[in-house]
Every structure is written in structure tokens, then in C-alpha cells.
Amino acid sequence: MKTFNLPDLGEGLQEAEIVHWQVKEGDVVKVDQPLLSVETAKAVVDVPSPWAGKILKLHGKAGDIIPTHAALVDFDLEGGTPAAKAAVKVTAAAPAKSQPVAEDSGTVVGNMPTGNEVMAETAIIRKKQKQSPAQVKALPSVRMLAKQLGVELSSCQATGRNDTVTADDVRAAQGHAADTASTSVTARWQLPPARSDVKYGTAEPLRGPRRAMHASMTRARNEVMECTLFDDADIHNWLPGQDITVRIIRAIVVGCRAEPELNAWYDGEKLERTIHQQLDLAMAVDTPDGLIVPVLRDAGRKNAQQLRADLNRIKEATRNRSVAPADMKDATITLSNFGMMAGRYATPVVVPPQVAILGTGGLRHDVVPVLGGVEVHKRIPLSITFDHRCITGGTACRWLAAVIADLQRSQ
Numbered sequence: 001m002k003t004f005n006l007p008d009l010g011e012g013l014q015e016a017e018i019v020h021w022q023v024k025e026g027d028v029v030k031v032d033q034p035l036l037s038v039e040t041a042k043a044v045v046d047v048p049s050p051w052a053g054k055i056l057k058l059h060g061k062a063g064d065i066i067p068t069h070a071a072l073v074d075f076d077l078e079g080g081t082p083a084a085k086a087a088v089k090v091t092a093a094a095p096a097k098s099q100p101v102a103e104d105s106g107t108v109v110g111n112m113p114t115g116n117e118v119m120a121e122t123a124i125i126r127k128k129q130k131q132s133p134a135q136v137k138a139l140p141s142v143r144m145l146a147k148q149l150g151v152e153l154s155s156c157q158a159t160g161r162n163d164t165v166t167a168d169d170v171r172a173a174q175g176h177a178a179d180t181a182s183t184s185v186t187a188r189w190q191l192p193p194a195r196s197d198v199k200y201g202t203a204e205p206l207r208g209p210r211r212a213m214h215a216s217m218t219r220a221r222n223e224v225m226e227c228t229l230f231d232d233a234d235i236h237n238w239l240p241g242q243d244i245t246v247r248i249i250r251a252i253v254v255g256c257r258a259e260p261e262l263n264a265w266y267d268g269e270k271l272e273r274t275i276h277q278q279l280d281l282a283m284a285v286d287t288p289d290g291l292i293v294p295v296l297r298d299a300g301r302k303n304a305q306q307l308r309a310d311l312n313r314i315k316e317a318t319r320n321r322s323v324a325p326a327d328m329k330d331a332t333i334t335l336s337n338f339g340m341m342a343g344r345y346a347t348p349v350v351v352p353p354q355v356a357i358l359g360t361g362g363l364r365h366d367v368v369p370v371l372g373g374v375e376v377h378k379r380i381p382l383s384i385t386f387d388h389r390c391i392t393g394g395t396a397c398r399w400l401a402a403v404i405a406d407l408q409r410s411q
Contacts (some may be wrong), residue, residue, distance in 0.1 A: 004049070019036070034049075046079050059074075153165055217351075224389070225388045232364075236379075245308045254406040280296070335357070336359045339362035364379055
């Protein structure tokens with residue numbers, strides 16, 4: 001018998017989650033035949049068999065998290081001796097058939113019924129003639145209470161002696177008015193139903209990208225001294241047909257040409273900084289499985305068409321969870337385009353060893369002063385977080401100024 005341990009999948013990952021087995025105990029397999037699919041913090045990959053033989057035991061089931069180098073499969077090898085051992089190859093799992101993704105139409109969840117019907121209030125006529133305010137019997141203290149609560153004494157049901165309005169009558173009248181108003185408002189609410197894909201009230205372990213996010217955010221909290229600057233880029237003079245994301249990427253490149261210190265790695269233990277000439281841009285992408293951050297390589301050497309092609313490729317690979325682990329490492333600076341969903345400004349988190357991350361909020365039409373008057377201009381909110389241990393405030397300000405200056409060019 002020989003035991004196959006979970007290999008290092010190529011990126012120094014410490015564990016992987018079993019997605020599903022492609023074999024079962026008793027099966028006879030060949031070299032390089034896929035044994036199972038696993039999900040790492042990076043992607044879903046297939047693990048092939050290193051040997052030919054009969055499977056005696058599978059260690060773990062779907063959903064289990066297996067540490068790297070832990071036992072995975074027990075083999076009865078053909079002929080009792082290992083076959084020529086093949087190098088373990090890790091390939092991205094075939095992407096599932098992509099489902100149509102509905103574009104955000106900006107609609108409001110739920111319905112708000114409308115109508116033209118005129119609502120008329122009707123008064124209830126008592127057998128007794130309704131008293132005028134001047135004829136309502138009440139103590140001065142009760143009248144003061146009614147004034148403070150905004151209650152008309154004539155609307156109170158008098159329960160005191162000789163039809164005198166008491167303090168309790170005033171409070172009861174106020175409570176009735178509040179209940180009526182609350183009922184009227186509640187009747188108009190149309191709340192969306194609770195999501196059916198969420199397991200409410202059940203503790204669940206973090207898996208895949210969410211587990212990786214826990215690790216990276218914990219490291220960021222422990223190792224980085226973050227500082228954030230906020231500003232806006234006025235894009236009122238943009239010519240038609242501008243690709244917003246591509247323009248933002250170009251502006252980041254321009255900013256790093258002006259202040260290269262933000263395109264860098266920093267080792268806080270050794271007090272060493274490495275400034276990079278090549279700009280490898282991490283693109284934070286929100287998915288139902290968690291945050292996935294593929295890297296756009298050498299962004300400073302590509303034109304607009306090449307950048308757009310790379311962005312489309314990254315978007316598709318992220319959606320299908322087929323991003324290779326090698327395409328999610330060694331970024332030198334990060335872009336978080338959170339404004340595509342909601343939000344104007346934020347305090348994006350720097351993930352070491354990087355020293356900076358730019359967040360872009362949702363585009364806004366703002367009123368701006370122009371030559372003694374005012375105009376409405378479209379502007380991009382910007383939030384740059386940097387590691388203040390190795391980046392000065394002045395450097396970050398100059399970098400942000402260069403980014404804004406490039407964004408405000410007409411093309």
C-alpha cells in the first residue's frame with residue numbers, strides 16, 4: 001500500500017477543500033486520471049493520480065478541508081511497486097456553463113401601488129351633540145398636557161366625572177392617533193421576501209475565498225498602518241465613448257510614474273521596501289463566493305484595447321471560478337471599483353506586502369462653482385489608502401493629484 005498526500009498546489013497554499021471525488025474506493029485508476037476536485041483560496045482545481053493502481057481508501061469527503069501534505073488516497077499499486085511517478089499537474093477545473101448574468105437595471109425591489117382614488121375622511125356623529133372646544137371640561141393641567149402632546153381636547157372621549165376630560169383620556173387619544181397613522185403607513189409597505197439561499201441561524205465555517213479573506217484581512221490589521229485620502233476627479237470634459245475602468249487604470253499608471261513609491265512592496269520586519277517598475281494591478285472582484293482578486297499583468301505597457309481585452313478575460317474567469325492560482329499572486333498595487341455597486345467613499349484595506357490601494361466610488365453629478373456661477377459636473381469619488389509606515393502623506397497626495405490630473409483630461 002502507498003499513500004498519496006495532498007500536494008502543494010503550486011502557490012504555497014496551506015489547505016484545500018474537497019469539492020467532489022471523481023473516483024471511489026475499489027476503482028482502478030491510471031496515471032494522471034483525475035481523482036478529485038478541490039477548492040483552494042484561489043480557484044477550483046483537479047488533482048490527478050500520480051500512480052496507476054487500485055484505490056483502497058479515500059481520506060475525507062466533500063466539504064472537508066484537508067491540510068497540504070495530509071493523507072488523501074491509499075493505493076494498491078500495480079505489480080506491488082510504484083509505476084513511473086508522474087509529476088503532479090494541477091489544472092483548473094472546467095468552468096461551468098456560464099449562466100446569463102442580468103445587468104443591473106437600477107430597479108427598486110418590491111412594488112409601490114399607486115392610484116388616483118381620492119380618500120375622504122368621515123366623522124362619527126354621536127347621539128350627543130359634539131361640544132365645542134370652549135365647552136370641553138378639563139383641568140388646566142390636562143389642557144397643558146393636551147397642548148404638549150398635540151391633542152385636541154374635543155377629540156378626547158371624556159371619562160371623568162360630569163364628562164370631564166382626564167389626563168388618561170388625552171393620552172388615550174394620542175395613542176389612538178399614533179396607531180391609526182402607523183397602520184396607514186404599514187399598509188403601504190411592500191417589503192421583499194427573505195432570501196431563500198441563506199441558512200439563517202446556522203453557524204458555518206468559512207470556506208474558499210472567504211477563508212482567504214479572513215487570513216489576508218487579519219494580516220493587514222496586524223501589519224499595516226493605514227491612512228486614507230479622499231478627493232474627486234471632475235470628468236465633465238470627457239469626450240464621448242470613454243471606457244471608465246480603462247481610464248482609471250491608465251490614471252493609476254500615470255500616478256505611479258509620478259510617484260513610484262506607491263507601486264511597491266514593504267517588509268515591516270526587515271524594514272525593506274522594493275519599488276517595482278512593472279505595474280501588476282490587482283482587481284478586487286466581489287462574487288457570491290467571496291472576494292476574488294485576479295491580477296492584471298504589466299498594465300503600464302498596454303493600450304486601451306489590450307486593457308479592455310484583459311479585463312473581459314479576467315471578468316469571465318472570475319465568474320466561472322477558473323482563475324489560475326498564478327494569476328492571483330504578486331500584485332504590486334490594487335484597485336477596488338466598489339462604486340459599481342454602491343458607495344461614494346471608503347477606506348479600502350491595504351494587503352501586505354503592497355503599500356497602496358485605490359477605491360473608486362459611484363459616479364455623481366455634483367454642483368460645482370464655475371467663474372462666479374455654478375454648473376453640474378460628473379465626478380468620480382476617489383479613496384486612496386496607503387501604508388503610512390513607508391509612504392509619507394506628501395507622497396500620497398502627489399500621487400493622487402497625478403491620478404486626478406490624468407482623469408480630468410478630455411481623452
